[in-house]
Amino acid sequence: MRHTISVLVENEFGVLARVAGLFSGRGFNIESLSVAPTLDPAVSRMTIVTCGDERILEQINKQLHKLINTIRVIDFTGQDCVEREMALIKVSAEEDTRAEVLRIADIFRAKVVDVAPRCYTIEVTGTPGKVGAIVELLRPMGIRELVRTGPVVLGRGPKAVEK
Amino acid sequence: MKMTGSKILLECLRLEGVETLFGFPGGTVINIYDDLVDSPIRHILTRHEQAAVHAADGYARATGKVGVVIATSGPGATNTVTGIATAYMDSVPLVVVTGQVPTPLIGNDAFQEADIVGITRPITKHNYLVKDVKDLSRIVKEAFYIARTGRPGPVLIDFPKDIQVATTKFDYPATVHLPGYKPTYSGNLRQVEKAVKMMLGAKRPVIYVGGGASSPEAAAALKQLAETLEAPVATTLMGMASIPKRHPLCLGMLGMHGTYYANMAVTESDLLVAVGARFDDRVTGSVPHFAPQASIIHIDIDPTSIKKNVRVDLPIVGDLHEVLNKMVAKLAEYPQEAARAREETGFWRQRIAAWRESHPVHYTPSNSVIKPQFVIEKLRELSAEDAIITTEVGQHQMWTAQFFDFCRPRTFLTSGGLGTMGYGLPAALGAQAAFPERQVIDISGDGSFQMNSQELATLVQFKLPVKIAILNNNYLGMVRQWQQLFFQRRYSQTVLDVPIDFVKLAEAYGAVGFSVSRPDEVEDVIRRAFAEPGPVIMEFKVEREENVIPMVPAGKALNEMVLSS
Numbered sequence A: 001m002r003h004t005i006s007v008l009v010e011n012e013f014g015v016l017a018r019v020a021g022l023f024s025g026r027g028f029n030i031e032s033l034s035v036a037p038t039l040d041p042a043v044s045r046m047t048i049v050t051c052g053d054e055r056i057l058e059q060i061n062k063q064l065h066k067l068i069n070t071i072r073v074i075d076f077t078g079q080d081c082v083e084r085e086m087a088l089i090k091v092s093a094e095e096d097t098r099a100e101v102l103r104i105a106d107i108f109r110a111k112v113v114d115v116a117p118r119c120y121t122i123e124v125t126g127t128p129g130k131v132g133a134i135v136e137l138l139r140p141m142g143i144r145e146l147v148r149t150g151p152v153v154l155g156r157g158p159k160a161v162e163k
Numbered sequence B: 001m002k003m004t005g006s007k008i009l010l011e012c013l014r015l016e017g018v019e020t021l022f023g024f025p026g027g028t029v030i031n032i033y034d035d036l037v038d039s040p041i042r043h044i045l046t047r048h049e050q051a052a053v054h055a056a057d058g059y060a061r062a063t064g065k066v067g068v069v070i071a072t073s074g075p076g077a078t079n080t081v082t083g084i085a086t087a088y089m090d091s092v093p094l095v096v097v098t099g100q101v102p103t104p105l106i107g108n109d110a111f112q113e114a115d116i117v118g119i120t121r122p123i124t125k126h127n128y129l130v131k132d133v134k135d136l137s138r139i140v141k142e143a144f145y146i147a148r149t150g151r152p153g154p155v156l157i158d159f160p161k162d163i164q165v166a167t168t169k170f171d172y173p174a175t176v177h178l179p180g181y182k183p184t185y186s187g188n189l190r191q192v193e194k195a196v197k198m199m200l201g202a203k204r205p206v207i208y209v210g211g212g213a214s215s216p217e218a219a220a221a222l223k224q225l226a227e228t229l230e231a232p233v234a235t236t237l238m239g240m241a242s243i244p245k246r247h248p249l250c251l252g253m254l255g256m257h258g259t260y261y262a263n264m265a266v267t268e269s270d271l272l273v274a275v276g277a278r279f280d281d282r283v284t285g286s287v288p289h290f291a292p293q294a295s296i297i298h299i300d301i302d303p304t305s306i307k308k309n310v311r312v313d314l315p316i317v318g319d320l321h322e323v324l325n326k327m328v329a330k331l332a333e334y335p336q337e338a339a340r341a342r343e344e345t346g347f348w349r350q351r352i353a354a355w356r357e358s359h360p361v362h363y364t365p366s367n368s369v370i371k372p373q374f375v376i377e378k379l380r381e382l383s384a385e386d387a388i389i390t391t392e393v394g395q396h397q398m399w400t401a402q403f404f405d406f407c408r409p410r411t412f413l414t415s416g417g418l419g420t421m422g423y424g425l426p427a428a429l430g431a432q433a434a435f436p437e438r439q440v441i442d443i444s445g446d447g448s449f450q451m452n453s454q455e456l457a458t459l460v461q462f463k464l465p466v467k468i469a470i471l472n473n474n475y476l477g478m479v480r481q482w483q484q485l486f487f488q489r490r491y492s493q494t495v496l497d498v499p500i501d502f503v504k505l506a507e508a509y510g511a512v513g514f515s516v517s518r519p520d521e522v523e524d525v526i527r528r529a530f531a532e533p534g535p536v537i538m539e540f541k542v543e544r545e546e547n548v549i550p551m552v553p554a555g556k557a558l559n560e561m562v563l564s565s
């Protein structure tokens, strides 16, 4: 099963390598990983999408905790949360497909952020499912390049996990 | 007053109570070695950095204190890797300081540069690169704190040469601030209560003890718990010295080369209380067939050990000493129930006694050739009760576990998790450095001995009277045994077919050597060796193709032991 986990870590030298090394060394999956500082510049927040059964997830959670630089680990699976991912999609826009590309972008409330002759770059934000859907719709038009950030996630409501 | 990084390091070590360092010099630690001349801390110069780490490890296991190592950058640092991994697997507290090239050169493939922080990340509890001399005292403080608290382990500090000569005001922090590191010690009281209820209700309980109970305090609490319930105790290789072998409740070792009765008891138990153990595959054999009828209580300081390999019915995270004491205290509130439990488990102990009687730990004695097990028995008989025993890895190690009656905590130092050949001699060196007056004996194989035999020089130089007993079978015996049993006796590269003169080897280093091949000479040579004031090699030319039994073939269930060779 797919799990989205937030990890608050001390913003220290090598901490990303520690987390990545833990996953590779113990044979855990990483589907995506995003990381940036939080409000407190001494703390970074990682969002990791991984998969595995209950036993593996329990190990991932505990092993992450065991790293000295890890402050908190939150598994958002089954929790009420907002999950968003961004993608930049460089898609062919030929005379006969240009209108369709724009129409699809419009439906997904995506923006054209760069225009070249016969090529648009589209920025889209949404749940990983929504991003996947626009990618599939644009695929027949000819996607030249695609970059996804991997999701980030916050719990709903006023409660915060940082401090 | 401003101090250099190098002086600050040594001052921090002094304030941490470090009396002995193990290490080996080189270009990027030359400043530290220069300052050592004026330091009260003793430095023991091993002849290889791997041995320095094993020595610090032996020192740490024997004393319970943090072992400290210094090595130079590049090859010095990479030579520490096996030692660090060995300590990591067996949860031994170490602080390893490596020199590093000056910070402006890091990443440039400079002379003797190696990314030791990257290399040791998965085999240290934590590691540091010092980038600013102002961080140094905090880092050293944290390193010692992390190494010795929670589940202990090695911490590495990579210390660039330019930071060693940089200066700052020295100020040793009184406390550490580690927001992400808060080990749990006390153990949840409600869980403890539940555990006590389960123990009082069990009909066939077994306590299974690992290396987590190695401190004398934890061992004492364990003994009390076992005695209150009259529950039999099986140990891992690492848990061996935590309960006296001769104790009536002690079943000896379980697992691959465990005793018949320990493995049968675990297999038939209805409650298994795992104490500071981690269900290693050498212990469990086939996991689905491991203790199939038992509820499992698992007490450990490290939450990641719990439910890693086997299902657990009741986890308790905490320091064993505290948790076991709480259990004993709780049990004292139920004296009648405890008495009834002792009574109701009487038949269980009888059943185990019957297994013990039908399949004792045994070997076939001989009058013509030295049996390795006989040497181990004699070593026990003739050594002091508080003697510290180290081993290398192989058959001799398993025979030591089977035939040496350990009776005190911290007297059996062996590489359990990593199984490092070459561990025993330097570990003995470190233990002897900690306890100059006690007997320290390395029980060795002819193969393993040659992995760190250069340390004979260190023993002689520092007057460390370690006694080395080499059980010479001219084989990499343990591998040969597997080849015999599972590879149709095709002894591929396990025959050590060059007759080494271990007596001359000892003498070449200025030590004493004895060699014997007849059983009736064994006792005499051990007596003579023990009477020598300095280091001694005793070579015992033993039965070459003796096997370690019982043996649970890899992947089989514990009750599928091979009982004879």
Ligand SMILES: Cc1ncc(C[n+]2csc(CCOP(=O)(O)OP(=O)(O)O)c2C)c(N)n1
Pocket: B392, B393, B394, B395, B396, B397, B419, B420, B421, B422, B444, B445, B446, B447, B448, B449, B471, B473, B475, B476, B477, B478, B479
């Ligand atoms: C560094 C290292 N290399 C290889 C092994 C694999 N190994 C385990 S036991 C053994 C044989 C050890 O031979 P010896 O020291 O003579 O002991 P014996 O089994 O003969 O008593 C070997 C090669 C190991 N444990 N450690």
Ligand SMILES: [Mg+2]
Pocket: B394, B445, B446, B447, B471, B472, B473, B474, B475, B476, B477
């Ligand atoms: Mg051998």
